[in-house]
Amino acid sequence: MNLLISPGFSNPFLPLALEEEDIATFTAIAEGLGCTPEECGEAFMMATPLARDAAVMLWRGAVATMPRPDVPQTPLRAQHLRDALGTLRALLGLAPMLMPLDALAEAGLRYRA
Numbered sequence: 001m002n003l004l005i006s007p008g009f010s011n012p013f014l015p016l017a018l019e020e021e022d023i024a025t026f027t028a029i030a031e032g033l034g035c036t037p038e039e040c041g042e043a044f045m046m047a048t049p050l051a052r053d054a055a056v057m058l059w060r061g062a063v064a065t066m067p068r069p070d071v072p073q074t075p076l077r078a079q080h081l082r083d084a085l086g087t088l089r090a091l092l093g094l095a096p097m098l099m100p101l102d103a104l105a106e107a108g109l110r111y112r113a
Contacts, residue, residue, distance in 0.1 A: 029059055032066075033089050043092035051091055051109035058088040 023037065030040035044052060062084040067073045090099040093110055104110035 043094055046111050058084050
């Protein structure tokens with residue numbers, strides 16, 4: 001078994017086993033982030049466990065602030081949603097202009113390809 005290890009990061013690469021519900025989740029997240037499910041899945045697979053956990057928390061926060069018929073959408077709530085989704089994109093390496101992939105790898109948030 002080959003392990004990909006990021007310099008300065010002690011945890012080995014842990015691939016994800018995708019189940020049907022995982023694919024549905026990646027599809028929903030991808031829709032929120034404006035990318036394809038494949039891009040979203042790859043971003044999660046290249047993320048270290050620390051980054052995956054943070055991404056899940058950010059996604060939960062984004063879902064909580066998404067527009068719903070029973071909750072008025074205020075400008076502040078809309079800004080919180082944009083912030084959460086933007087941070088999530090950067091954390092997963094989907095915004096390399098904002099957060100370069102090398103910087104994520106150096107921080108231990110992404111494995112090197």
